[in-house]
Amino acid sequence: MDQTQPPANLTDVLQRLRENTRGQDEISVGDLLSAVGQRSFGPVVLIAGLITIAPLIGDIPGVPTLLGLVVLLTLGQLLFQRQSVWIPNKLSNRRVARETLIKGLDWMQKPACFVDRWTRPRLTWLVRGPGQYLMAVICMLVAAAMPAMEVVPFSANGGALALMVFGMAMVVEDGVLALLGMAITGGTLWAVMIGLMG
Numbered sequence: 748m749d750q751t752q753p754p755a756n757l758t759d760v761l762q763r764l765r766e767n768t769r770g771q772d773e774i775s776v777g778d779l780l781s782a783v784g785q786r787s788f789g790p791v792v793l794i795a796g797l798i799t800i801a802p803l804i805g806d807i808p809g810v811p812t813l814l815g816l817v818v819l820l821t822l823g824q825l826l827f828q829r830q831s832v833w834i835p836n837k838l839s840n841r842r843v844a845r846e847t848l849i850k851g852l853d854w855m856q857k858p859a860c861f862v863d864r865w866t867r868p869r870l871t872w873l874v875r876g877p878g879q880y881l882m883a884v885i886c887m888l889v890a891a892a893m894p895a896m897e898v899v900p901f902s903a904n905g906g907a908l909a910l911m912v913f914g915m916a917m918v919v920e921d922g923v924l925a926l927l928g929m930a931i932t933g934g935t936l937w938a939v940m941i942g943l944m945g
Contacts, residue, residue: 754783756866757859757915760797761852774848776817777839778828780832791821791832792886793914799893799907801851813841815893818910822883822890825912832870866915870922879917882925889932892939905935920922 754760767782768774779798782792795814821832856894872878890905896903909931916924 754777754918756863756919757793757797757855758863760790760793760918761855761859764794764852765849768845770847772843775840775842776813776834778836780834780839788825788883789914789917790823791914792818792910793918795821795890796907796909796911796914797855798848798851799856799913800904807843808897810843811893811897811907813838814925815827815906819887820888822887825883826880844852862915866877866919866924867920868920870925873922873925874916878922879924882913882916882928885929885932886910889935892936895939895943896935901937902939902942904937905931907936933938 754763755856764779768778771778779794780791783794795818799811799814816838817834818836820838824832828843873881889909893903893906896906909928912924912928912931915921916928
């Protein structure tokens with residue numbers, strides 16, 4: 748596996764997270780970013796969604812908000828056309844037990860293989876140039892809503908799924924996934940609004 752290249756798909760992301768965190772008891776946010784390459788904006792968004800939706804990890808109070816902040820910082824830098832991802836040390840040093848991470852990755856393995864069989868470059872105008880910036884703005888809206896999603900039951904899972912789908916769309920340049928991510932975002936934000944008003 749060529750670690751100098753961005754991950755090719757979701758299975759590649761999971762494999763890199765496993766291999767690059769071996770021998771550690773706890774994994775920091777910085778370790779996760781290094782595992783996929785800090786020049787890779789799409790995989791960072793994918794990882795944030797993946798970890799938030801994974802059992803045992805995303806259920807920890809504060810984790811969705813923390814990863815939402817990572818997404819905000821990451822995609823804010825994309826909008827300003829930075830060439831690599833920078834995260835403040837205080838955020839980069841936040842940690843989770845590797846055992847918990849691996850359990851989440853194990854849970855994602857079969858769905859990852861299924862997703863990878865059905866994704867490919869298509870409608871690429873939605874994930875390049877202006878389309879990429881539109882996706883970044885939508886992801887930032889989802890990330891900014893994460894604190895509210897922690898209050899409304901199950902809505903953080905919807906937000907995490909949207910981020911994961913958008914991250915995958917960026918990784919494989921699949922515009923169909925981008926459209927799916929927009930639909931999931933709309934449904935999730937609607938559910939959050941109803942939940943907060945109810």
